[in-house]
Every structure is written in structure tokens, then in C-alpha cells.
Amino acid sequence: MEPADVTTFIPKDRLKHLVLLSGLDIVNNSFHKSIFSSFQTRSLASDCCPLTYKIFTPENIIEIPKLIKNQSRILRYDWPLKYTQIYPAAIVLFYDLNWSTINWEEKKRELETKIDALRNVIQKDGKPHNKGVTKEENDKLCNPKAAEILSLVKLKNNQLFVIPDTESTLYNFIFRLEKQFYELTPLFYQECIRKIRSRNIPNNNSVLLIRQQFKLAFLSELRQDNHTAMRNYKLAYQKCAELDMVDRDAYEILSVASAINYKICQLSFQNNLIRESFTQYVKHQNTFFNRKCGIYPDPYIAKIEFNLWKREQCVLFAKLFEKAISNGLLAIIHKNPGIYYQSAAEFQRYANIYIKEMLTTISYNENNIVKEDILSFNKDLSKTHTIYFGQRPWRVLTDLMPDNVFDSNYESCALFTLQSKLMPNYQQTIQLYNMAMKHFEKFQAHRFQTRIKSQIADELISSGNYKQAQLYLYDILMEYYKSRNFILTQSLLVKFLEIAFFNANLNDYIWAISQLSSSKQYTFLTVNVSQHTNFYTHNLINLFQGIIPAPLKSGVIPIIDTELNGIFNKWQQTLSDKPIFKINLTGLICFLEISVSLTQVLDDNDEYCNDNCILAKVNIFNDLNCDISFRKLTLYIEDCCKVPSIVTNDVLENATLKLHRNNIVIEKNSEKTYFFYFNPEKLNTKFLTSNIQIESLVLSEIALSKTLVNGSFHWDFPINDPSSSVIFKRHQLPLNTTVLTNNLNFYFGEKFLLPIKICNSSKLKELSNLECTITLSNHEINHIDVKADKKIYLLDPYTKAKVNSYTQIIEFLKYIVL
Structure with a gap:
């Protein structure tokens, strides 16, 4: 119940x-x-x-x-x-x-x-x-x-x-x-x-004492005498805690204790006795949460009801806490309603587990009869008998029998009706987790949120909502990778892989198994690393060759033999279409480790270099226990000044420069390096200084024997990352500038024309009769601020038009023949 x-x-x-x-x-x-x-x-x-x-x-x-x-x-x-x-x-x-x-x-x-x-x-x-x-x-x-x-x-x-x-x-x-x-x-x-006070009640009758103290407290609260009400509520709670919890009466005692605890916490919050309310709730947990649940009416039912009761206590206190916050109470990250909603969700999750176990043990026979009305109070019965708070509906009559005699057939009918009505409530668990998440978001408690997301994913898997669970798992994995927390990724990847196998989703399966086949995923785990990596490597290679991967059997998704045949049929249909996968492994720990670097080469003795040459270095480490080969390696090169901060597929396809290398073979557990030389002039940039960037690296077309499933692996590199970018000065010419005037006396703020000559001394190329408009920028003699674009500009010697930058002049100096 x-x-x-x-x-x-x-x-x-x-x-x-x-x-x-x-x-x-x-x-x-x-x-x-x-x-x-x-x-x-x-x-x-x-x-x-x-x-x-x-x-x-x-x-x-x-x-x-x-x-x-x-x-x-x-x-x-x-x-x-x-x-x-x-x-x-x-x-x-x-x-x-x-x-x-x-x-x-x-x-x-x-x-x-x-x-x-x-x-x-x-x-x-x-x-x-x-x-x-x-x-x-x-x-x-x-x-x-x-x-x-x-x-x-x-x-x-x-x-x-x-x-x-x-x-x-x-x-x-x-x-x-x-x-x-x-x-x-x-x-x-x-x-x-x-x-009520005038009634003579024996001191050894705990039930009557609880009843009297509760009534006195409730009426005192109605009189707005909160101090007396609190004292009587606490006396009633103490007597309730001292009661011997018989299995048949445990449900009622817990219900009464819950009501009295609720009133104490409520009055404490209303009277701004915040510390007292938390002390009472901790006392409530220590007194009742650790008690044995008993075996009535059934061991499983007792466990389920006890966890549902503990869930309800957490929810009630969380709601009181929320109301106090709305009235001005200040919450902190380690003491806010989200903690209690999270605890409530965990108790509901335990109840779901016990319900699922119970449903597998129920034996159905002809004598079992479901009577829905047996779980609710009969209106006619309430006209003749007193109904008590926390009393089980089917025990209103049987509790009046002498010597605790009860009808076993009636009890069995009630038990079977209870068992048939109980079903796992995954939606309520997820709802409680989401309520906890909202409170943690207010405090930007990312670790708490990540943990709750993982628990929500588990509940979604248990409820069969695998698609939504996969989205949660992916978000958590990305957060772990961003924070470089690699300890918990392996368990999440196993869940992700199980769902991908169950759905026969090729891209998701390869994405997960590409990471699980790396030995670095097991750095912090005490497991047989080679056994795990060999299993995943074997499945990965088989999948490339069109062979259905072996089931993981991790227990994340319980799969029976009949379901397994259906899953194999889905995989067969998927592989028969010869699908092409496209996997992005940026920032992930996977079986291929990629590192790149860019350097500007200025060595005239190098046969691959000219005046302006860029060297791209690509290191690929194969963490598999077998060789892996690809038909093509492609580097996408771009100038960061031209591309947006977010790289899209359209930008990569239209990149200015693509570098290729064919027949890539990396031996098992080894690293191989590839060098690419290219002239940055191919980027067609119009800037003096460029930030040359490797945007992406793609390994495509797996070259194995009997390869039926093919595709590509992608790695994207962050903008302005020192390892994948280089600052390139477009024209590094030895320029000499000569001022063609003898008048060196100028005044601050004066604007004047200055004839100059720019010469490329390395190739004896020069451009004379240039005019520069200059404004003196401070009181120092002969000091000109050439950094301010608005204070200096060049004039074309022929058209007398303004030149936007030095680029046009330098281009002329580079190619003119005297």
C-alpha cells in the first residue's frame, strides 16, 4: 500500500x-x-x-x-x-x-x-x-x-x-x-x-497517552499557542518512538509518527526555529528509518511499503523546506530541498526494485481472487465502525476479534490484491530526480546534477525508455571528458553500448566500442584489462567485416533468449544494407590517439620548403591488439580569421586547403607519424598575419580483409589551440623605409604629408615617391605613433588614393622588376 x-x-x-x-x-x-x-x-x-x-x-x-x-x-x-x-x-x-x-x-x-x-x-x-x-x-x-x-x-x-x-x-x-x-x-x-486534560489516563498506556498529547497539541495549535503545541507534539512523538513495533501494527505506527513529525517540523519552520526543524528530522530518520521493516503482510510487501514510507517522509520535509525558502529562508548547497528530493527518489527506486523482484515470485492459481474494494474503506462500514489513521482497510473488522484471531482467507485475498496492484513507478522516481535537479541548478552544483543524471538514466533503462537514457548517458560522458574525469566513463560506456546493441544502432555501437577497446579506459579499475580490450576489439573488427557483434551480457538490460533472436535479426537487417558510419571521436579516449602540430619552416636547405612553408605533423597511436589500416587520411586546413568559432560540416567541405595521404597502416600497440608540407599561399588570405589552423582530421575507408561495413572517424581541433595552429606572418620581407625630407621640426597635433621610400633590400626592389599623412601624437620630438590606424596612412604614388593597408605596397615590392 x-x-x-x-x-x-x-x-x-x-x-x-x-x-x-x-x-x-x-x-x-x-x-x-x-x-x-x-x-x-x-x-x-x-x-x-x-x-x-x-x-x-x-x-x-x-x-x-x-x-x-x-x-x-x-x-x-x-x-x-x-x-x-x-x-x-x-x-x-x-x-x-x-x-x-x-x-x-x-x-x-x-x-x-x-x-x-x-x-x-x-x-x-x-x-x-x-x-x-x-x-x-x-x-x-x-x-x-x-x-x-x-x-x-x-x-x-x-x-x-x-x-x-x-x-x-x-x-x-x-x-x-x-x-x-x-x-x-x-x-x-x-x-x-x-x-481532554480532565480525563484520567494511566501512565502505562502508551496508545492513550499518544492520543491525548496529540489532541492537546492540535487544539493548542488552533488556539495559536505554538509553544504548548510543540511541547505536546514532542511528548507524543517520544511515546510513539517507544512503542513496540509489531509487524501487524507497523504501518499504523509509522503513519502516526509521520504525522506528528510533520507537525513538529512545520511549526518549527513557521516560528523560525530552523535548526530545531532539521534536528527533529534527523531524529526522525535515526529513530524510524533504521528499524526493521518486518514481514507483514509479506516480506516483499513490507520492504516496499517501508521504502515508500521513507520516500514520503523526504518529500514532506522537502515541501516544508521549500515553503520556508519562499518565506525568506536562505538555503545553501549542502542543505537545500534538492537533497531531500534526491533521497526520496532513491527510496522510490529501491521500492521499484523490490516490486520487480516480487512480480517474478507471484504464483497465480484459481483460488487467487482480486477484490479491489478490499484496499479501500467501505462507506457503510465507516458509519458503524471508527476508522483510524494508518489502519489497513481490511483490518477494520479483524482487529476487533479477540486474541488477534484473523481470517486467513481474507488476509490472503488482501495480500494477492496488493501484489496485483503494485507496479514499478519509474515516472515518479524520475519526477523526484528532476525536482532535485532544479534546486541544484540554482547553486550551480554540477557534480550533484551529473550524479542525478546518471540515476535518471538508470531509471529510464529500467523503464525501457532506452532512447532517452542514451541521451542522458551521452551528456554525462561529455561532461566527464570535459572535466577530464575518466574514472567513471567505463561503466557509462558499457550501458551506452548495451543500449546500442539492443537497438542495433551501428553508429552508437561503434562510438561506444571505439572507446571501450582502449586500455586507458581501465587505468583506475581492478579488472583484467587484456580480457576486456580483447573482447571489444574482437567485436569491433567483426563488425567491420559484417559479423554481428557478440552480446555483452553485463546485466544492464536483461535479455532473454527469445529477445536475443529478435536483436540478431535487427542487426542482420542493419548490416545487410551495407551502412556507412561517421564517428566523431574528438576529445575521447579511444583505440586511436591522434595528436597534431603545425610549425613554420624557414630552412632554405630543405627541399620541401620555400620561403613560406608550413609543416603539419600527425601522430597516430593504435591501442588495439591488431593492426588497423585506412585508405585515406585527410587534413582540413583553414585560416582562423575566415572560419567561424563553431566548425560545421559545410565549412570543412568548403575548406581552402585539404591535405591527403593514402594507405595509412598503423601496427598494433604502436605509433606512426606522418608529415605534410604545404604553402600557406594556397589559403588565399588577404591578411598580413594569419593563424593557420588544422580544423579536422579524418581517417576513412577501413582497409581490412572482407570489409563490409565502412565509414570514417573524425577528430576536430579547437580554435587557436597551440598544438594545432601556428601564427604565420604572410610577408617577412627585410624592408627599409627612408624619409625623403630634411625638415624634422614638427609640432604636436600638426597634420602634414611626408614623402617616403620603401625598399626590399634582399631583392633590391623599391618603391619611391610615396606620401604618408602623419599626425604627431605626443610632445616628444620626432615621435610618430605609427600604430594608430587613424593617424597614418599611405597614398598611392600614381592615383593619390588612400591605401587601406601595407599589403598592396608589399605585393608590389615583391613582384616588381627594376
């Missing part, structure tokens, strides 16, 4: 005094409706008194039927409801009366009859009754007439009020009337507390 709902037994909000309004016709009388609306509006105001208003209905007629009670049980299920929904602390009778009416005596008798009827209906003495009279005219008659009425109906002076008949002043009067009600209503709860 699901745990008893505490919030239906006791209100989850602040307790308020119940005030019933009688004599209002809110349907046909607009003024009466305005009165009721004003009371309702006041009850929702932030500065209102703790009062709740309801129209008097036949449901509030308090009849005390003679129900069969069971003194061994603890708390009646409907007891708190009586004082919050049925028993009013005050009844307000509204009666339209004119002081000067000619039928005064008749009106008095009618009023007396109404009040006597109310007193007889509620069958409770000592309740304050407030009467409202509509003021119409003749104020001189007010005092003597009111005194006459008070004497007739036996009410006090503070129990009679005259309501103004104008709506403009009605709200202010309701505000004053509310305070008068609040002065009268605590008297009712004080009288109830006095009667």
Missing part, C-alpha cells in the same frame, strides 16, 4: 478557527452576498486574524453516532477534520431586524427560536454565538431593544453587533468585527483542552 497521506489527515497550511455564518442568503440577497464576500476577502489578507468563514450547511450539523471503537488503535482518522471543517469555534447568526417594527414581539420569538435551534443542532455547550442585526433607523431605540434581546436569548454584550446597511462602510466594520470574533473563538478550544 501507498503510505497514509498525512496532508489529508491534518491540514498542510496554518490552522485557523472555524466560524460558521448562518442566516445569509447569498444567492437572492445582494447585501448578504457582500457581507460574505467581505469576510472571505479578509480571510485572505496578509494581516488577517487566523479565521476561516463558511456558510452554515446541514453538513455542520454535529451528530455523534455510536461507533464501534478499537481502543488499541491510536488516532481517529476524522478527528482533526472535526475541528477544522465541522466543529465551529463560533456561529454567527445574521438576522434582519427593524427596531421600530410593529411585530417586535413576534420578531423576538422568531430570533429566540433560531438561536435555540442552533444550540440544539450543534449539541455542544459553551460555544459563543454572535448575532448580527441590520441597522435601519431610530437609533434611540437601539440600546433598550438590544438589552431586551440579550436578556431573552441569554447572550453577553460582546456577542451582539449591529451591521451598517451601507456597503461603503461595510468592509471597515467587517475588519472590526473580525477582531471581536478572534477574541471569542479561543474560548471554545480552551474548553475542549480542559475536557
Whole structure:
């Protein structure tokens, strides 16, 4: 059974005094409706008194039927409801009366009859009754007439009020009337507390003591005496903790303890006793969470119910914590509602595991009968028997039998109905994990979030939602790789591989097995590394050759033989289409380790080099226990000034420069290096300085015997990474600049033309008659700020047009022939 709902037994909000309004016709009388609306509006105001208003209905007629009670049980299920929904602390009778009416005596008798009827209906003495009279005219008659009425109906002076008949002043009067009600209503709860205290209860009867202390605490809370309420709740909780938890009564004791703990934590949060609320919850965990779950009604059912109960405790406290935060409490990363939601999800996960195990042990036969009504309380039964909080529905009658005798057939029927109704609730587990994740996101607790994602993936796998689980696993693996946390990747890759095998997904399978076949995945694990890598290598090579990979049988997905045949058929269909895979292994630990570097070569003696030559070096390490070969290796080279920060496939396909090398063979457990020389002029850049970058490396077309499945492996390299990029100065020419003027006296801020000559001294090429517009930038003599683009520019000697940069001049100097 699901745990008893505490919030239906006791209100989850602040307790308020119940005030019933009688004599209002809110349907046909607009003024009466305005009165009721004003009371309702006041009850929702932030500065209102703790009062709740309801129209008097036949449901509030308090009849005390003679129900069969069971003194061994603890708390009646409907007891708190009586004082919050049925028993009013005050009844307000509204009666339209004119002081000067000619039928005064008749009106008095009618009023007396109404009040006597109310007193007889509620069958409770000592309740304050407030009467409202509509003021119409003749104020001189007010005092003597009111005194006459008070004497007739036996009410006090503070129990009679005259309501103004104008709506403009009605709200202010309701505000004053509310305070008068609040002065009268605590008297009712004080009288109830006095009667409960007067009962003689033996000190050795723990059940009666718990019942008495709970009632005193609840009524004290209604009186807004929170200090007394807390003391009585704690006494009731202590007595409940001392009870011997018999298997047949464990469900009820846990339910009552849950309700009392909820009230203690709730009052602590409301009174800003934050530390006390956490202390109480820790005490609750230490007292009840570590107890044995028992074997009633069945060992599996007992384990399931106990875990569901612990889940409910975590959820209740998390909700109280959330409400306190909304009221201004400051949470921290190690103490926030997300921790308790996460614990609740884990208890739900344990319950799902036990439910799944239980379903495999159920034996069905003809004698097993499912009766759904046996798990709910019969309405007819509740009219004759008292229902207790936490009582099992099928035990309302059997608990009354002497010597704990019970009908074994009835119990068996209840047990089988319970077993047939219990199903794993994976959706609730995931929902609780997501609620925890939201709180951890507020504190940017990435490690907590990653752990929760892993747990969500496990639940999705258990529920059969493999596609969604794969997305979670992929995100977690990428986070681990980014943070260079390689310890936990192997277990996640195994789950990923199992799902890919189950779905016969070629790309996902190769992506995962390419990493699992590397020995570095097992660096921190105490396993037989060669055994694992050989298994995955064998499956990888077989897959390239069109052979269905062997099942992993890790237990992540329990697969029976009939399902295995279906999976093989899906793989056969996948491989028969001769698919082409495309795997991106950037930043992953896999069977191929790639490293690249770029350097600018300036050695004139090198036969491969010219004035401006770039050397690309590619190192490939094969971590497999067998040789691997590819038909083609391709390097994509680009200038970082031209490509966006995010590399897309379109950019790679349209890259300026592609370098190829055919017949790539890497022997087992060895490294091979390849060199590429290229002229950066092929990049067609128009910048003086370029950042040459290896954007991507691709190994394609696997060259093995009987290769049927083919494709490519990709590695992308980050922008401006020193290992895969080089700063290239486009024209490194020995230039000499000569100023063709003898006047060297200039003033700050003066703008003038300066004739200059630029010469390439290495090839005796020069360009004369150039003019440079210059502005002096500071007070130092002959100091010109040539770095400021807006203060210096060149003029073409022929067209006298501005030259945007030195590039055009340098190009001219390089190729001109004198």
C-alpha cells in the first residue's frame, strides 16, 4: 500500500478557527452576498486574524453516532477534520431586524427560536454565538431593544453587533468585527483542552497517552499557542518512538509518527526555529528509518511499503523546506530541498526494485481472487465502525476479534490484491530526480546534477525508455571528458553500448566500442584489462567485416533468449544494407590517439620548403591488439580569421586547403607519424598575419580483409589551440623605409604629408615617391605613433588614393622588376 497521506489527515497550511455564518442568503440577497464576500476577502489578507468563514450547511450539523471503537488503535482518522471543517469555534447568526417594527414581539420569538435551534443542532455547550442585526433607523431605540434581546436569548454584550446597511462602510466594520470574533473563538478550544486534560489516563498506556498529547497539541495549535503545541507534539512523538513495533501494527505506527513529525517540523519552520526543524528530522530518520521493516503482510510487501514510507517522509520535509525558502529562508548547497528530493527518489527506486523482484515470485492459481474494494474503506462500514489513521482497510473488522484471531482467507485475498496492484513507478522516481535537479541548478552544483543524471538514466533503462537514457548517458560522458574525469566513463560506456546493441544502432555501437577497446579506459579499475580490450576489439573488427557483434551480457538490460533472436535479426537487417558510419571521436579516449602540430619552416636547405612553408605533423597511436589500416587520411586546413568559432560540416567541405595521404597502416600497440608540407599561399588570405589552423582530421575507408561495413572517424581541433595552429606572418620581407625630407621640426597635433621610400633590400626592389599623412601624437620630438590606424596612412604614388593597408605596397615590392 501507498503510505497514509498525512496532508489529508491534518491540514498542510496554518490552522485557523472555524466560524460558521448562518442566516445569509447569498444567492437572492445582494447585501448578504457582500457581507460574505467581505469576510472571505479578509480571510485572505496578509494581516488577517487566523479565521476561516463558511456558510452554515446541514453538513455542520454535529451528530455523534455510536461507533464501534478499537481502543488499541491510536488516532481517529476524522478527528482533526472535526475541528477544522465541522466543529465551529463560533456561529454567527445574521438576522434582519427593524427596531421600530410593529411585530417586535413576534420578531423576538422568531430570533429566540433560531438561536435555540442552533444550540440544539450543534449539541455542544459553551460555544459563543454572535448575532448580527441590520441597522435601519431610530437609533434611540437601539440600546433598550438590544438589552431586551440579550436578556431573552441569554447572550453577553460582546456577542451582539449591529451591521451598517451601507456597503461603503461595510468592509471597515467587517475588519472590526473580525477582531471581536478572534477574541471569542479561543474560548471554545480552551474548553475542549480542559475536557481532554480532565480525563484520567494511566501512565502505562502508551496508545492513550499518544492520543491525548496529540489532541492537546492540535487544539493548542488552533488556539495559536505554538509553544504548548510543540511541547505536546514532542511528548507524543517520544511515546510513539517507544512503542513496540509489531509487524501487524507497523504501518499504523509509522503513519502516526509521520504525522506528528510533520507537525513538529512545520511549526518549527513557521516560528523560525530552523535548526530545531532539521534536528527533529534527523531524529526522525535515526529513530524510524533504521528499524526493521518486518514481514507483514509479506516480506516483499513490507520492504516496499517501508521504502515508500521513507520516500514520503523526504518529500514532506522537502515541501516544508521549500515553503520556508519562499518565506525568506536562505538555503545553501549542502542543505537545500534538492537533497531531500534526491533521497526520496532513491527510496522510490529501491521500492521499484523490490516490486520487480516480487512480480517474478507471484504464483497465480484459481483460488487467487482480486477484490479491489478490499484496499479501500467501505462507506457503510465507516458509519458503524471508527476508522483510524494508518489502519489497513481490511483490518477494520479483524482487529476487533479477540486474541488477534484473523481470517486467513481474507488476509490472503488482501495480500494477492496488493501484489496485483503494485507496479514499478519509474515516472515518479524520475519526477523526484528532476525536482532535485532544479534546486541544484540554482547553486550551480554540477557534480550533484551529473550524479542525478546518471540515476535518471538508470531509471529510464529500467523503464525501457532506452532512447532517452542514451541521451542522458551521452551528456554525462561529455561532461566527464570535459572535466577530464575518466574514472567513471567505463561503466557509462558499457550501458551506452548495451543500449546500442539492443537497438542495433551501428553508429552508437561503434562510438561506444571505439572507446571501450582502449586500455586507458581501465587505468583506475581492478579488472583484467587484456580480457576486456580483447573482447571489444574482437567485436569491433567483426563488425567491420559484417559479423554481428557478440552480446555483452553485463546485466544492464536483461535479455532473454527469445529477445536475443529478435536483436540478431535487427542487426542482420542493419548490416545487410551495407551502412556507412561517421564517428566523431574528438576529445575521447579511444583505440586511436591522434595528436597534431603545425610549425613554420624557414630552412632554405630543405627541399620541401620555400620561403613560406608550413609543416603539419600527425601522430597516430593504435591501442588495439591488431593492426588497423585506412585508405585515406585527410587534413582540413583553414585560416582562423575566415572560419567561424563553431566548425560545421559545410565549412570543412568548403575548406581552402585539404591535405591527403593514402594507405595509412598503423601496427598494433604502436605509433606512426606522418608529415605534410604545404604553402600557406594556397589559403588565399588577404591578411598580413594569419593563424593557420588544422580544423579536422579524418581517417576513412577501413582497409581490412572482407570489409563490409565502412565509414570514417573524425577528430576536430579547437580554435587557436597551440598544438594545432601556428601564427604565420604572410610577408617577412627585410624592408627599409627612408624619409625623403630634411625638415624634422614638427609640432604636436600638426597634420602634414611626408614623402617616403620603401625598399626590399634582399631583392633590391623599391618603391619611391610615396606620401604618408602623419599626425604627431605626443610632445616628444620626432615621435610618430605609427600604430594608430587613424593617424597614418599611405597614398598611392600614381592615383593619390588612400591605401587601406601595407599589403598592396608589399605585393608590389615583391613582384616588381627594376
